[in-house]
Amino acid sequence: MADLQRLEDALKQAGGQVTVAGPADTVDGVPAAAVARPTSADGVAAVLREATAQGLVTVARGAATALDWGAPPERVDLILDTTGLHRLVEHGAGDLVVVAEAGLPVAELSETVRAAAQELVVDLPPERLAAGSTVGGALSTGASGPRRLQRGALRDLVLGATVVLADGTTASSGGKVVKNVAGYDLAKLLTGAYGTLGVVVRAAFRLHPARPDRAYAVATGRLADVAARARDVVASQLAPAAVEIDRPAGSDVAEVAVLIEGTGSAVGQRAAAVAELLGGRVQAEAPRWWAALPGAGVSTGSTGGGGTCAKATATLTGVAGLLAAARDAEQRYGVGVALRGSAAGVLHALVTGTPEATAAAVGHLRGAATHPRDGTVTVLRASREVRAELDAWGPVGGLDLMRAVKRQLDPGRNLAPGRFVGGI
Numbered sequence: 001m002a003d004l005q006r007l008e009d010a011l012k013q014a015g016g017q018v019t020v021a022g023p024a025d026t027v028d029g030v031p032a033a034a035v036a037r038p039t040s041a042d043g044v045a046a047v048l049r050e051a052t053a054q055g056l057v058t059v060a061r062g063a064a065t066a067l068d069w070g071a072p073p074e075r076v077d078l079i080l081d082t083t084g085l086h087r088l089v090e091h092g093a094g095d096l097v098v099v100a101e102a103g104l105p106v107a108e109l110s111e112t113v114r115a116a117a118q119e120l121v122v123d124l125p126p127e128r129l130a131a132g133s134t135v136g137g138a139l140s141t142g143a144s145g146p147r148r149l150q151r152g153a154l155r156d157l158v159l160g161a162t163v164v165l166a167d168g169t170t171a172s173s174g175g176k177v178v179k180n181v182a183g184y185d186l187a188k189l190l191t192g193a194y195g196t197l198g199v200v201v202r203a204a205f206r207l208h209p210a211r212p213d214r215a216y217a218v219a220t221g222r223l224a225d226v227a228a229r230a231r232d233v234v235a236s237q238l239a240p241a242a243v244e245i246d247r248p249a250g251s252d253v254a255e256v257a258v259l260i261e262g263t264g265s266a267v268g269q270r271a272a273a274v275a276e277l278l279g280g281r282v283q284a285e286a287p288r289w290w291a292a293l294p295g296a297g298v299s300t301g302s303t304g305g306g307g308t309c310a311k312a313t314a315t316l317t318g319v320a321g322l323l324a325a326a327r328d329a330e331q332r333y334g335v336g337v338a339l340r341g342s343a344a345g346v347l348h349a350l351v352t353g354t355p356e357a358t359a360a361a362v363g364h365l366r367g368a369a370t371h372p373r374d375g376t377v378t379v380l381r382a383s384r385e386v387r388a389e390l391d392a393w394g395p396v397g398g399l400d401l402m403r404a405v406k407r408q409l410d411p412g413r414n415l416a417p418g419r420f421v422g423g424i
C-alpha cells in the first residue's frame with residue numbers, strides 16, 4: 001500500500017502534490033491508489049525514487065487520450081501525472097528545433113511554432129489533439145499520421161530526450177541536452193514503449209518549414225485497384241506528402257486521397273497530375289475521414305460495444321493483401337472491419353463483432369503477413385472480453401532483447417508492468 005506521506009515528503013523540495021486516487025484515476029480499467037503531479041524533472045525523479053523504494057507500480061499519465069491503448073497493467077499503485085510539466089523550454093526557430101516538457105499539449109506546441117511558419121509534423125488524430133494529447137503521451141504511444149510518408153513518424157523527428165528511470169536516475173541522450181549517455185538512444189527506445197522503460201520529462205524535436213498551399217487528389221475504386229493506384233503514386237516523382245486509404249466496413253470499394261503540399265501554382269499542377277494517375281479529381285479540402293481513427297469518438301469502455309481498435313502495418317506491396325484480408329474476415333466471421341491509413345503501410349482498423357469473432361478476425365488480419373517484418377496487427381483498444389480471447393500484440397520479433405532492455409532499465413518492474421508486448 002502506498003505511503004502517501006512519504007511521497008509528499010519526497011515532493012516537498014521539488015514542487016508538486018500527491019492525492020488519493022479518485023474513481024476516474026484508472027489505467028485501462030485498473031484502479032490506482034494515489035496520484036502524484038510533480039512540476040519539474042526533479043520532482044519526477046523524487047517521486048519515482050520513493051515509489052520504487054516502496055515497491056510501488058507507477059504508470060505515467062498525460063491527458064489520458066490513449067491510456068487504454070496496449071494492454072492493461074498488472075496493477076497500478078501510483079499514477080504519475082505529467083501535466084505539471086507543461087513548459088515550452090526552447091524554440092530555436094533559426095535551427096528548426098523545439099524543446100518541450102512532456103506535459104505540454106501537442107496542440108499548444110504546434111500553435112507556438114506555427115507563429116514562426118514552422119510545424120512539428122506529427123498529425124495526431126484530431127480527437128486526440130482536441131482532448132489535449134501531450135508531448136510525452138505522443139512519444140509513449142509512438143504517434144504517427146498521414147505525413148509520415150514523406151517526413152517520418154514522431155520517433156524520426158525526436159532529436160533527444162531527458163528521461164527519468166524507475167530508480168529516480170535522470171539520463172539524457174541525443175541533441176539539445178546537457179549530458180549524453182552512451183549505449184541506448186533513449187529518445188527512440190522509449191518512443192512507443194508505453195511508459196514501461198522510463199518517463200520522458202523533456203524532448204527536443206526537429207521542425208519543418210510550414211508549406212502554405214495544399215491540394216488533395218481523391219479517387220474511389222475497388223480494393224485491389226485503389227491499392228495499386230496508391231502504390232503508383234507513392235512510387236511516382238510527384239512527391240506526395242501523404243497517400244491515405246479509407247475502406248469502410250462491409251465495402252468492396254475504398255477511397256484514396258493524396259495530399260500535395262508546397263507553394264504557388266506548382267501545387268495545383270502536381271495535384272492534377274496525381275488525379276490523372278488515380279483517375280480521380282482534385283479538391284481543396286481533405287476528406288472528412290482524413291487523419292481520424294476509424295470509429296473516432298467511440299469508446300469500448302470496460303464492457304465493449306464500440307468495437308476493437310487495432311494498428312495494422314504492412315509493406316508497400318502488402319497493403320492490397322491487408323485490404324483483401326479485411327473483406328475476407330468480414331465474410332468468414334460475420335464482423336465489420338473498417339480500415340484506414342497510409343498506403344505506405346501504417347493503417348488502423350476498427351473491428352466490430354462478438355469477442356470470439358473479433359479475435360478470429362484479428363488473427364485473420366495477422367495472417368496477411370507471413371512474418372512480423374512484413375506486417376503486424378496490434379490491438380490498441382478493446383473490451384475485457386475481447387482481450388481475454390487474444391494476445392493484444394501478436395507475434396513480435398526480438399522479444400528476448402526487449403525483455404533484456406526492460407531488466408536493464410527497470411529491473412524491479414516498477415513501471416507499467418504488463419502494458420507492453422510479452423508482458424513487459
